[in-house]
Amino acid sequence: MFFANLTLLELGALFAAAAGLTVALYLLSFSRRQVVVSTMRFWQAAKRAAERKRRRRIDEPWSLLMQLLALACLLLAVSQPRWGSPESTGRDHVLLIDTSAWMAARSAQGPLEGEAEKASLEWLATLPDEDRVMVVEAGPLASPKTPFESNREKVRQAIRAAAPGAGALDLEQAFGLAVQALRLQSTRPGEIVYAGAGRVSEARPETIAAPPNVRVLPLPEVRQNAGLVRFWVSRDEGGSGWKAYVTARNDSPSRRAVPVVLAMGGAVAGTRMLDLAPGAEATAAFTLATRAGAWVEARLGVRDSFPQDDRAVLELPAQPALRIAVYSDEPELLRPLLAADSRNEARFLTPSQYRADADADLVVIDRFAPPSPPSKPALWIEPPPPSSPIPARRFTEPVVLTGWNTRHPLGAGLRSRDLKLDSGLLLDPAEGDLMISEAGGRVLMAARPGDVKQAVLGYHPGRPALKYELSAPLLMAHLLEWYAPEIYLRREVLAGAPGAISIELDELTDTERVRVLNSSGDALPFTVDGRAVRFFTAGTDTVRVIAGSAERTLSLSLPDAGRSKWTPGAGVKTGAGPRQASAAVPRDLWPWFALAGAALLLIEWWIYGRKRARAGRERRVMAALKAAAVLAALAALMEPSIPVNETKMAVNVLVDTSSSVEGNDLVQASAVARSIQSSSGRHEVRIMPFARHLNPPAGVLPDGSSLAQSTGEAGRATNIEGALTEAMTVLPSGLVPRMVLVSDGRETLGSAARAAYQARQLGIPVDTVVLPGRPEPKLKLTSLRMPAVAFTGERIPIEITVESPAAANATIEILAEGKSIGQSPIDLTEGTNSLRATGSVVTPGAISVTGILRAGELGELRFEQALSLRRPRVLYMSQDQPGMEKHLMGVLNAAQFDVVPGADMRRAVLEDYQLAIFNNYDLESLPMPTRIGLERFIQRGGGVLVIGGEHNIYVDKKGRPADPLDLAMPATVAPPKSPEGTSVILIVDKSSSMEGRKMELARLAAIGVVENLRPIDYVGILIFDNSHQWAVPLRRAEDKNMIKRLIAGITPDGGTQIAPALTEAYRRMSTATGAYKHIVLLTDGISEEGDSLTVAKDAAERRVTISTVGLGQDVNRTYLEKVAVAAKGKSYFLTDPSSLEQILLKDVMEHTGSTTVEKTLELKVIQKAEVFRDVALETAPALKGYVRFDAKKDADTLLAVPGEERKDDPLLVRWQYGLGRAAVFTSDAKARWAEGWIGWNGFDRFWANVLRDLLPHAQSGEATLTHDSVNGTLVAEYRLAPHLQAPAEPPTLYLLGPGGYQRPVTVERAGQGYYRAVAPIGARQGLFRLRPLAESAAFPETGVYIPEMELSAYGNNPRLLRQIAEFTGGIFNPRPDDVFSTNGRSVPSSLRLWPGLLALALLLNLAEVAWRKLKRS
Template sequence: MLLLLTLPFIWWIKTRTAVGLSAPHLVVATIVRIAVIIFLALALAQPVWNRSGKWISVVYALDVSSSVDPDFVDTAIDWIAASSARGAPAHAGYVAFGGSARSVESAEAIRSVPVSADGADRSIDRSATNLETAVTQVLRTFDPRYLKRLVLISDGNENSGDIMKILGRAQEAGVRIFTMPATVRGAGDSWIETIDLPQGIREEEPILATVQVFSRVATTATIELLGDNAALETKAVDLQPGLNSIDFEIRLIGEGPVTISGRLQTVNDPFPQNDLLLQSITVGPQPRVLYVEGRPASAHYLYDALTSEGMEVKLGQVRDLPTSPEDYEQYDLVLISDVLRSRLNDAQMLSVLTWVRDSGGGFIFAGGESSYGEEGYSDTPIEETLPIWFRVNEKRKDLALVIVLDKSFSMVGPKIELSKEAAKAALDLLESTHRFGLVTFDHSPYWTVPLQLASNKNRINEYISTIIASAHTNIYPALEKAYETLVETEAEVRHVILLSDGKTYPDDYETLLGRMAEAEITVSSVAVGEEADRELLGNIADWGDGRSYFIRDAARVPQVFIEETQIASQSTLVEEPVETTITSPVEAFTGIDLMDAPSLKGYVSTQAKDTAEVLLESDAEAPILARWHYGLGKAAIFTSDVKNRWAADWIEWEGYGKFWSQLVRETMQRHSAEEIDFEIERAGDEAIVTVRTVTEEGVFRVGLEPRLEVIEPGGSGVVLEVNQVGPGTYQAKHPLLTSPDSPYLFRLSADDVDAQSRELFYPYTDEYRLYPPNTELLIAVSEQTGGKLLPEPEEIFDDYGEAASVPTSLWPFFASLALLGYLLDIAMRRAPWFWRYFSSSPSRG
C-alpha cells in the first residue's frame, strides 16, 4: 500500500522534469510507470481467487490385515485401479492398512507394501484391524482443495481403535465414506469365544462352565475342557452359524491358580490357529461348614447333600457350638437345625451373633418342631441375628393329648416314677381348654386318666400317682384304645406320646398307624433303655408322622414329654402341605427349578423384619426363606426343616442338594479382613488391571498404595505404575504380545493385604477370530458421512450438488504484468523510431 502513495509524487515529477521530451512522451511514460507500481502492489498483496468446480479427490483404503482373504485383496486392487481410471478424479490416493496404515503411490503398489505380524520397520501390522488409524491416514492423503471421497474396503471387524472417534473429523472435512465389505478368510471356521465361569470358585465345587463357540457354518465339533491339562469333560456338539453356548458341569480339584483350557476340533478346519483358548482362575479352599442338627439321626440328609456339592462339613453336637466368637473363624458358615432353645446357653448364642456381626460370619438357621414361638428363640441373640421375629400373635392350638405309658414289670423303680413325673409335667403345660388322657398298659390297656379337659390338674395328678408296674408289655391294644377315643374328638390337634422300655408282641402296627394318620392323629415314641424295641418304636413314629426318641437315662423322660407337649400345642407350628412361592429371584436360585419343587409338609410361622429380604413364602404369605445382612455378615432362615419330616419330599427332589449348597455359598463368610477385587482383563493388545478394595466397615479404602509386578512370558519382570482412578479403585495398564502357551503373571501386594496373583493368556490376536463382515458398522459409517454401502463407481464420483472451491493465487499474474510494464518502459526509452512515430502522429492528423 505504501507504493500506491508514491503515485501522486510520480505524476508531479513529470511536470518538473528537465528532460527534453515532448508532453505526450512524458504522459505515456508516466502512465506505464504508474501501472508497474500498481501491478507490483497487487502482487505483493498476494490476492486469491476462489474458483468453483467439480474436482474430486478419491482415496481408496484397503484392509490387508490377517482376517481378510488374500485372494480378495488381489481382486480389490484390480477393482481400485479400474475404478480410478474410469472416474478420472482430479486426485487419487491409496492407503493400505491393518493395525497401522500407510499411503502408497498407486493401487498396484499395495501389492508390494511391506507387511508383518507386529508392524516392525514401518510395515503394515496385519495382527489387527484399526479403522480409526486408517481414516486418520486417509485424511492426511486427501487433496484438501477438492471434494473428498473415501472408499473404505474392509471386513469392518475392528479390534483396535474406534472409527467412531474419527468420524467427527471426517464429517467436518466434508468426507463422504463409501464402504465395501471385504471377504473374510476361513469360510468354514469355528473358534472358542469365551469360557464363562462363576466368581469365587471353591475346590470340588460343582460349577457350570459355559463355553461360547462362534461358528461361521453349521458343523459338528468336539469340545474338550481341561484344568491344568487334566481332562474335565469332553462333548460332541452340533454347531449352528453364529454364537453357540455349551454348558459343562465340572469340579476343580486343588486350590490356587488353575489354567482352564478349551480345545475345539472340527472337520476340515480351515484355520486351526484359533482352536485353543486358555484362561486362568484362582480356586479357593472348600467351604467349611459347622452343621449342628437337633435330631442327629436325620442329619445325614443335609450332610450328604452338602458334602456331595464339594463342601467340608463338620457334623457337630450342640455342645460343639463355641462360646467364643474367635473359635468360629475356622468356619465359613454355621448351620443350626431344629435345636431346642433350652439346649443352647446364652454364651453360645451371643458368640454366634458377635461372629456374624463383627467378623462377617455366615449363619443359617433351619426350623423344625423345636424352634417355635415364644417358648423357643424369641428375645434371644439368635432372633436378633436372624431376619425374622419368632413371636407371632396367635392362639395356642386346640389340643387333645393322650400319653400311652408302659407300666410293665421292667419299668419298676426310677423308670416308672420318672415317667409319672413326665406325665405330670406334660399336663402342667396344657391350658384348661385342652384335653388330656393317659392310657397305661402291661399285657392289657387301662384308661388311668380318661380323656378330659385339663382344668382339674390336681385330681388328674392324683390318678397319675397311683400307677404301679406289673405284668408284661403289649403295646398294640393300648395304641388302639387311644385311637378309638381320639378319633371321636374334634380337637384341632390330636397327638399321642408312646413310652416303652421293652419288647412287645407282634401285630399289624402299620395298618393301625395308617388309620391314625388318615384321621390326622400323630404319634411320637420314646424308647427307654437298651432293652426297648427301638426298631418298632421308630417305625411307629414314622408311620404316625411323629418324632422318635431313644434315651438311655430315664431322667430325660420328663424333658422329652415337655418338648413333645410344647410342640403339639404350639400354634406357630404349621403342619400341612405348603406350596412355596418365589418372591425374589436371586443368584442363589440359579439353575434350580423351584417351580418344580415338591410341597413342604410344615413350617414355623414367623414374621419378617422390616429390612429382611424374603425369598420364598408360603401360600399364607409367611416367610419360608428369608435373609439379610447383619453387621458385616449374612444370616438366613429356612422356617421349614431340612430332613425327613416337613422336607420328606424335598430330600428326594433332585434340586435339594443344589438349593442348599448355593444358599450356603451365598451366605457364607468371605475370609479376608480387607476385601480385594483383583481383576485382569484384556482389551486388544493391552492388559487392564483393576483393583477394588473395601474395608471391614464396608467402605472404600483410599491411599492403599498397591504394588503390581508383571512377569512376562519370557521371564522378565516389570513393575507397573498403579493409579487411583476412583474411591477404593486402582488401575494399571500393560501392553501385550502374543504367546502361544505361556501366560503373563500379575502379582499384587500391599500393606495389610495378602499377596495375590493372576495369570493372563494371550495365545493369538483377536484378528484370528474370523467373524463375517460387520456390515452394520460399515453401513453406520457410510450413513453418518453421506456415503453408501456397496456403491456403484459413478456414485463415488458424483458431486451430489456440491462444488469444490479451489483457491488460485493471482500474485504471479500481477507480477508478470509489472515485469511487462517495466520492459515496455525500457523499450520506449530505447527505441527512438517509436517516439518519432508518436511525435509525428498529430501532424498526420
C-alpha cells in the first residue's frame, strides 16, 4: 500500500495535530463553563455533592475513541491510500504513428493507414495495464496527440484519429521527440514504437539514427507506384504564355510506360509518354499559351497503389498587362521598344489627343509640352524645358554619356557609355530624385519616385542614332518595371508537398527582402541559408515566396510519397511481441476510509453528541455542524470536480547556452531569464538551457549568477527547433502555456520554422529575446598545423598563422573537449603572425582540440581539429629484484604509459610497443635475433632506453662482427680501465680472535671478491697469524671453484703479525702482471708496525694500492690508516662484520678498474635540451654511482658526471637512430645510486620528459578519416605499416559522432595492406571518431572534425526570432511583465474537490466537538 496524496510523514503529522486537538478538547479544563457568581457560599454544598459523581464520568472515553477513529479514517482517505505497489506502475512508451502521405497507399490487405492502426492496437493490447503510452503522429512534423496516458480508451481514440497527411515522414525528428519525451517526462522509459511504412524523404535513410529501444510494427509492402514528383509552371520568357514541367517517377520494381496528361480548364492541353525504369525520374515539358488565369492539371494515366500522387492541380494567375498611353508624333520610334514585351499594352496617340487623366497605367509624353501635367505616372521624353517636371535646360554642344547609376535597379546592367549626343536636355534633379545616367557630372536622365512616379529622359532612346544600342531596350524594360513592378514579376507556380521546403533564390536577390506568405496572407517564418529559403508547412497550403523580382507560388498539395524507405537495422525489435503480464494496478482505498469515517462520526453523534446539547439553539448548531461534516464526507465519495478556467501560466524560458553564446551574451541571457523568473508571481517559470538539446530546468537563478555554457559536443550546435518542440512536450498540462526563447537566433540544427509552426498549431506563443551574438573577429586564420595523432601526455605542438589588422596583446588558449589545457599570452603584430602553442592531454582517444585566440577588440578567433591520442605502450625489462622499480613505475603510470613488464624478450612483439626500457639489464644476454629486432625497432621509430646498473657488463667484442644493438645505442659500456686485467691479493688475518662469525664473514667476503673478478684477473690470498702462508697463491681467477674451496679451508689459529705478511704480499705483487695491483689487508688485532709504512710507500710508487680493513674495536687504527694513505688505498673500520663482503667487494672493484663507479657525483649539464623543460636540474641531488659508458661520437651527451683524470663520463646520452631514438642513462632510477633523486621533486618530470622524448614521432602505419561533404560520408583509410601482419578479418569499427550518433562500420580490404571504410553521416557536423572495439595497432582510433556552423558563424539573426514571435503570437523582445499577460487566454481545467471535502468534513467535525466542549451555554 502507498499514499498518493500525502507522505506517511505528512499523514502522521496531520493526524497527530488533529488527534491532539481532539484529545485536548476532551481533556483540557477550559472545556468548563466559566461563571461569575455572587458568592461561593452555597457552592461548597454543591461541590461536596459533585465530587462523588465526577469520578464516574471521565468525559466519555468511548466518544473520544470514536472521534479519533473517525479522524484517522478521514485523514487516511485524504492521503489517498492505494493498494498495490507504486513500483508496479508501468513503463512509458511512445507510439509513433506514421501520418505521412504514403500511409494512404493501398496494400493487398487494405490501406496502410488501417494496417498501422491495426498493428498499433495489437501492440497496445500486449501492454500490461499499468504501462502508459504517448501517441505521436509522425508526419513531416511529429506532434504528440496524447501525454503519457494510462487510459487505454484515450490511446485508442488517438490511434484511430491518426490520418495520413500530405507530407513525407521525418522519422529522425520523430525519434528525437520520442527520446526527449522519455528522457524528460518518464521515470521508467519503455519502448519507442514506430508503426508505419518508413517512407522518408531523405536520400540516405541509413543515416537516420534509430534509438536503441525502438520497436517497429511492420506493415505490408506496397511496391506498385508511379507518381508525380514535381510539377511546376513558369512564365514563358516574354510573358506570352507558360511553360509547364511535369516530373514523374517510377517506384515500382518493373519498368513502366507512364502517360502524362496536362489539362487546362478541363481540356487536354497535351500528352506525353514517359518510359521509366524502376526508380527513375523523367520530366515532360509542355507549353501553355494563355494570359488568363486557369487551372492546370497534370495527371498520370496509371493505376497503382498510391493514386494520390498521380494528379496535381495548379492555379495559374491571370497575367495583367501594363496599359501605356503614348502621346507622340513619331510613334514608330517608340513602338519597337514597347512591343518587346507582351505584357505591355501600348496605345499610340497624337499629342493633340492628350488628356491629363488618360485611361492608362503609364503615360509617355514624347517631346511636347502637355497643357496640363498628367495625373498618372508619366515618362517624359525630352520635354520642352519649361514643362519638364524635373528642371531641365537644353544643351547645344555635344554631350557624351559617361556613366550609369548601376547601383539602382533602373541602371542595373547598363554598360553602354561614351554615347555622343548632339542635342537633348541636361537635368537638374532635386533631392530625392534618382539620377540614372550622367554626362560628365551632369544628369541626362532622372526619375522621381513617389505616389505618381515621373521620369525624364534627356534624350530620345528611339533616336535612329541610338536605336541599335543595347541600352535602349534594357533601359525601357527597367523603366517599365520601375513603374509597375508587380506586372513584371517573374512568376513560377509549383506543386509541391508540404513539409520542410527549400527554395533556391536568384543570385542577385537581396535576401533581406524575401517574404514568405501563406494563402491567408500571413508571413511564415523562414530561414535563409546561403541562397536557399527554407520554411515549413505541415498541411496543404498555397505559399507565395516573393524575392526581388520573382514570385513563386507553391501549391503544397502534391503528396510526398517519400523518396526512400527506411529499414530498421538488425538489432531492432519488430512486431507486437507477446502479451506481457500486468502487475496489479494499485486500487484506490480512500472511498472506504471516507465512508468509515462518516459512519463513525454519525454513530458518535448518535450516542454521545446528541445528548450534550440541551438548549434548542445549541443543539441546532451542533447538529448542523455534525450533519455538514458527514454530508461533506459523503459528498466526497461522488468525486465532484468543478470546471475552472485556469489563467495560471506555465512559462518555459529557453536560454541558448551554445558555444556561440558566451561572455556578455550569456550574462545578458541569464539576466533576462532571471528578470522573467523574478516577475513570475504565481505563474510557473522554468528556465531551461539548451544548445544541441534541451537541458533539464535550472533552478532559481540567484542574483549575479549566470547560466553555464554547454560544454563539449553538446554545446556546439544550436537546435532551436529541438528546444522548442521538447519544451512544448514538457509544458505542464492544465496551465496556460507560453515560451520565451532567448537566443542569438543562429540555428545550426533543425528548422526553427517547423517548431514555430508546431507552436502555432498548439497555440503556444513564443516570445523571443535576441542576443547580440558573437562579434566577427577581425583576425583571420590563414593556416593551422597540428598533428593528427599524438601520445597521451605529450606536448602537442599547434602552429597557426594569423593575419591581424593591428598590433595587439592576445591570449591563446587551447581546450581539449571544452576543457582548458593551456593558456599563454601572445603579442600580435600587424600583419602575419606565426604562433605556436602547446598543450598536452592525458586521456587517450580521439578528441577535438579547440584553440581560442582572444585579442580584445579584434575579437576572438577559434579553430578546431580532431586529434587522436594514444597511450604509448612500453616494454619494461629489468633484472632488478622485484620492488626496486616502483619509483620508475610510478613515473610511467603518472605519465600515462601502458607498461608491459616483459618476461621473455624472445617472444615479445616489439611492434606492439613504442618504447622499450632496459633497467639494469644484461643486454649481452639477449640472443642475436632479439638484438637485430631491437635495432630494427629503433630504426622504424621505436624508442629504447637503457638505465644503468651492475648488470651492465663490458664484453670484449674485438674481432667479432659489429653487434646491431650496439650500433643502435648512443653509448656502450666502457671497457674496464685495464685491458690486461688486475691483480688482487687479500691478506686475511687468521688469528684465533677471528674465530667464529668474523672468520666466516671474511671467507664469504673473499669468495665475493673472487666471484666478481674476471678470468683474466689474478687473485691471491695470503693468510697470517704469527707467521704467514699463501692460502691461494697468486693465480688467474679462472678456476673459481677451486679458489673458493681453498678459501673455505682457512681456519683461525695463533696471534697477529701483520708486517711480515704485508711485506710478503707486496713482494709477491711486485712481480705480478696486470695494470692494476691491489692489496686488501683484513685484520682484527694489534700488531707491531714493523716496516709496513716503508712497504706501503714503495707500493704506492710501484702503483700497487693497499686498502686496510679493521674489524672490531681493538685494532691499531692509526697504523692501518697510515698504511692505506701511504699506499693510495682506503681504510675501513668495522665494528659489525656483516657488511664486510660489501665493503671488500666495493673496494676491490674501485681499485681494480671495474665499470661500476660508486661515489658521490655532482652531475653536469652538457647540453640544454627540451627534455629538461620545467626540470630544475640545478636542484638535483647528487647521485651515488654510475656505470661507465662510452658515448658515441654523434650522440648527444646531455648530462655527464666528472670521471677520472678530469674527463667527464656520460650520464645521459641520446641519439636519433633511423626513425627512432635511443638513450642511455648510466646511473639508475632506484633507491641505490639515485637514492637522493627519488625524493627530488624533479624526478617525475625528468623521467617523464626523457621517456616521452623517446616516443616515436612518425606513425607506424597511416590511418586517416576524411569527410566527403558531397556524399555526406566519412571515408576512413588505413595503410598498414609493412611490419604489421594484415588481419585475416578486418575488425568492425564503430563510428561515434555528435549527439549520440553511432553506427558500426565495416572495413573492406582495398589492396595490399590498404583498408577502406565508408560511413554515412548525413549533414551532421562535429567531431567523429572511428575506432575498433579493442585497441588495434593496425586500426587505431582516428577522428575528424567537421567544422560546425556554431563556431564559424558570427553575429545574430534577429529576423528569425522576430518571425517566430510574430508567427506564434508571441512578443519580440518582451518586457518581463509582457510574458505574463495572458490576453484572455485560459485553459479549461477541473478542480478535484474530494480531498477538500474530506478536509472540510474533518474541520466541521472538529468545530462541532469544539462547540460541544467549549461553548456549552
